[in-house]
C-alpha cells in the first residue's frame with residue numbers, strides 16, 4: 001500500500017480494491033490469495049458488514065470435485081422433477097448436485113484472508129466508484145465512502161443497486177428498470193427469481209435423503225412459473241423453498257402461506273420446527289446491470305454472472321473470478337464475460353418464452369427433463385453442451401413455440 005501522490009490527501013492506493021465481499025468478492029479474494037505471482041499485491045476489501053450470517057445456501061452441480069469441496073455439506077446423485085400427472089427421478093452421474101452453506105463459505109475465506117498482511121479491510125458503505133487518471137499517469141479508480149476514499153489500480157465491484165435479500169428495494173429497482181426498458185424497443189425481458197425457504201425439522205423420518213427435488217410444480221403458480229425446491233439434509237430435515245420466476249415479488253406472508261400448505265399437505269398431522277429461513281430475489285435478465293468500464297470491473301450478479309434462464313450463479317462466479325485472476329497473472333486485459341454467446345442466445349429464447357408467457361414454465365421444464373438425461377440438461381445449463389446436445393434440448397419444446405421465439409430474439413423484436 002502506498003500513499004498516492006495525487007492532490008487527494010490521505011488517499012491510499014492499492015493494487016486491487018474489492019468492493020463488496022459476498023459470493024463474488026470473496027471468491028475473487030480466494031483465487032487472488034492462491035495465485036503465487038500476485039502474493040505481494042496490496043488488496044483492500046470493502047463491505048458494509050463483515051459480520052456475515054448464513055444468509056444463503058449455494059447449490060450447483062459439478063462432475064469433478066473442484067469448487068470448495070471441503071465446504072460441501074450435502075450432495076445428491078438423483079434429482080426429481082414433478083408437475084401435474086408427472087414425476088421423474090433422474091440419476092445425475094457423473095454430476096453431483098452439491099450444497100454449500102453461505103456462512104461456511106464466508107468464514108473459510110475470511111479466516112484465511114485475515115492471516116494475510118497484504119489484505120486490508122474497510123467496513124463501510126461504498127457510495128461511489130469513479131475512474132480517475134492519477135497525476136503519475138497511472139490508471140486507477142476511486143472508491144468513495146462517507147468520510148473517506150481509496151484508489152485501486154483495479155477495482156472489482158459486486159455492489160448491486162439493490163440488496164437481493166431485501167425484497168422491497170429489489171422490487172423498487174425492478175420498477176425503475178422496467179421504466180427504462182419501456183423505452184427500449186427490444187423489450188429485453190426481466191424476471192425475478194424470488195423465493196423463501198425454510199429448513200424444517202420433523203421428529204420422525206419423512207424425507208428421502210437420496211433425492212433432491214429441483215422442481216415440484218404442484219404449487220400455486222400466481223400466473224408465473226412457480227415450484228417447490230426440496231433438498232433433504234437427512235431423513236428428518238430439509239430445505240423447502242417456494243420459488244417463482246415473475247416480474248413482481250410476493251409479500252412475505254404469501255410465501256409463508258404456500259410453504260405452510262405444502263408442508264401440511266405432504267406431511268399431514270406432523271409438526272415441524274423451522275431451523276432457519278432464507279429469502280431472496282435474483283435478477284433473470286440480459287439487461288446490463290452495470291455500466292462500469294476499465295479499470296472498474298463488475299463481478300458476480302452485477303457482472304452478469306447469473307444465468308438469465310435459471311438464476312444459477314455460483315459456479316459461473318467461480319469461473320469468472322478464476323479467469324480474472326489468470327488474466328491478472330498474465331498481465332492480460334480483463335474479460336469478465338462468462339456465458340458463451342451461443343448459450344446466451346438460448347437463455348434469451350427461454351427467457352422470452354417465460355416472460356411473454358408463450359408456454360407455461362412448468363410445461364417447458366417438464367418437457368426438457370422428460371426427454372433428456374440429467375447429464376445433458378446439466379451440461380446445457382452449465383454452458384458446456386455441444387451444438388448437437390443443444391439441438392436435442394431445444395427439440396424438447398414444440399417447434400411452434402421455440403422457432404418464433406428464437407427468430408424474435410435473433411431479430412430483436414417482440
Ligand SMILES: Cc1cc2nc3c(=O)[nH]c(=O)nc-3n(C[C@H](O)[C@H](O)[C@H](O)COP(=O)(O)OP(=O)(O)OC[C@H]3O[C@@H](n4cnc5c(N)ncnc54)[C@H](O)[C@@H]3O)c2cc1C
Nearest residue numbers: 020021022023024048058059125126280300301312313314
Ligand atoms: C438467498 C440466495 C440464495 C441463492 N442460492 C443460489 C444457489 O443455490 N445457486 C446459485 O448458483 N446461485 C444462488 N444465488 C445467486 C447468487 O449465487 C448469489 O446471489 C451470490 O451471492 C451473488 O454473489 P455477489 O457477490 O454478486 O452478491 P452478494 O453475495 O450479494 O455480495 C454483495 C456484497 O456487497 C455488499 N454490499 C452491498 N452494498 C454495499 C455497499 N453500498 N457498500 C459496501 N458493501 C456493499 C454486501 O454486503 C455483500 O457482501 C442465491 C442468491 C440468494 C440471494
